[in-house]
Amino acid sequence: MDAHNAVQRIVAIVLIVVGLSFPVFAGQVHIYSGQFDLQIPANPDDTRGWMADAIIEIPDHFTIHDLDVRISITHTNVFDLQIFLQSPGETRICLNMYNFREFFEGENYTQTIFDDEAETAIEVAEPPFTGCFRSIEPYKLSEFDDENTYGLWRLQIYDAFYWDTGNLDSFELIITVPEPATAILLLLGTGFAAMLRRPKPRTH
Numbered sequence: 001m002d003a004h005n006a007v008q009r010i011v012a013i014v015l016i017v018v019g020l021s022f023p024v025f026a027g028q029v030h031i032y033s034g035q036f037d038l039q040i041p042a043n044p045d046d047t048r049g050w051m052a053d054a055i056i057e058i059p060d061h062f063t064i065h066d067l068d069v070r071i072s073i074t075h076t077n078v079f080d081l082q083i084f085l086q087s088p089g090e091t092r093i094c095l096n097m098y099n100f101r102e103f104f105e106g107e108n109y110t111q112t113i114f115d116d117e118a119e120t121a122i123e124v125a126e127p128p129f130t131g132c133f134r135s136i137e138p139y140k141l142s143e144f145d146d147e148n149t150y151g152l153w154r155l156q157i158y159d160a161f162y163w164d165t166g167n168l169d170s171f172e173l174i175i176t177v178p179e180p181a182t183a184i185l186l187l188l189g190t191g192f193a194a195m196l197r198r199p200k201p202r203t204h
Contacts, residue, residue, distance in 0.1 A: 027065070027176065027177050027178055027179030028176070028177055028179075029174060029175070029176050029177075030060065030062065030149075030174075030175045030176075030177065031172060031173070031174050031175070032056050032058050032153075032172065032173045032175070033056070033070075033170065033171065033172035033173070034054065034055075034056050034170065034171055034172075035169070035170050036054045036168050036169065036170065036171060037167060037168070037169065038051050038052055038054055038167060038168040039051065039052075039165070039166075039167055040073070040075060040081070040157055040159050040165060040166045040167060040168060041158075041159045041165070047159070047162045047163050047164065047165050048159055048160065048161060048162045049158070049159060050156070050157070050158050050159075051156070051157040051158070051159070051168060053154045053155065053156055054154065054155040054156075054157075054168055054171045055152050055153065055154055055155075056152075056153045056155075056171065056172075056173055057151070057152050057153075058088075058149045058150055058151060058153060058173070059150070060149055060150060061148055061149065061150045062148070062149040062150075062175065062177045063146060063147075063148065063149075063177060063178060064144050064145055064146060064147050064148075064149060064175055064176075064177070065145065065176045065177055065178040066116075066141075066142075066145070066175070066176040067141045067142075067144045067145070067173065067174070067175055067176075068113055068114060068115045068116075068141065068173075068174040069085060069095065069113070069114045069141065069155075069171075069172070069173060069174070070111060070112065070113045070114075070170070070171075070172040070174060071083070071095075071109050071112050071114075071155065071168070071170065071171050071172070072108075072109060072110055072111055072112070072168075072169040072170045073108060073109040073112075073157070073166060073167070073168050073169065074107075074108055074166050074167045074169055075107060075108060075109075075164065075165070075166025075167070076107055076164040076165065076166060077105055077106065077107065077161075077163075077164040078106055078107065078108065078109060078127045078129070079098050079102070079104055079105070079106065079161070080159050080160055080161040080164050081096070081097070081157055081158070081159060081160070081166075082094065082096075082097035082157065082158040082160055083095040083096050083097065083155070083156075083157050084155070084156040084157070084158075085141075085153070085154070085155055085156075086153070086154040086156060087144055087147055087151075087153060088147075088148070088149075088150060088151025088152055088153065089147050089148070089151075091143055091144055091147065093135065093139040093140070093141065093143055093144075094135065094136055094139050095114050095122075095135045095136065095139070096114075096122045096135065096136045097136060097160075104126075104127075106126060106127030106128065107127055107128055108127060108128040108129070109127070109128070109129045110128050110129065110130045111130060112129040112130065112131070112133065113131065113132045113133070113174075114132075114133060114134070114135045114141060115132045115133070115134070115141070116134060116135075116140050116141050116142050118131075118132035118133050118134045119132075120132070120133050120134070121133065121134045121136075121137070122134060122135060122136055123136060123137070149175055149177075153173060155168070155171045
């Protein structure tokens with residue numbers, strides 16, 4: 001092996017190793033939303049029960065790098081509400097809920113964003129909830145990471161106590177897809193490796 005080929009081989013190996021170990025960065029952000037006006041609970045003759053599922057159908061096949069959820073709910077006492085998000089792959093997490101020992105009075109989720117990177121946990125916030133909050137422990141939106149976006153996403157809300165009612169006004173998925181930072185490096189490394197495998201031309 002001459003010096004030129006040796007250098008090419010070293011470069012190819014370095015590019016492949018760096019490519020495989022390089023972190024994957026966040027790429028494009030895709031937003032899917034819907035205006036719903038769904039009663040909570042769905043049965044107008046009852047003040048306790050499930051809302052009809054709010055469904056967002058995503059027609060695109062992306063891999064999730066990060067997922068945030070934005071909701072707006074008009075409700076006379078948000079203490080009553082248990083809020084769940086379910087993916088097409090049937091991963092299901094609770095965004096927020098309370099038990100009877102934590103009782104308080106307060107209205108509305110107003111453009112509320114659930115975000116794993118938020119500084120404030122929803123448990124220590126007070127309604128009306130406006131801004132960014134982490135979902136209730138131990139649930140994390142990162143449980144959806146690496147899933148495919150395609151299919152039906154469901155926001156499910158249960159009104160656990162009588163008397164108070166409300167509406168889901170809007171529901172939005174904010175999905176960041178990965179930027180494959182390794183792609184160019186891997187392609188370059190593979191290209192160099194292929195060059196090294198080519199047979200040398202015969203000389204006469």
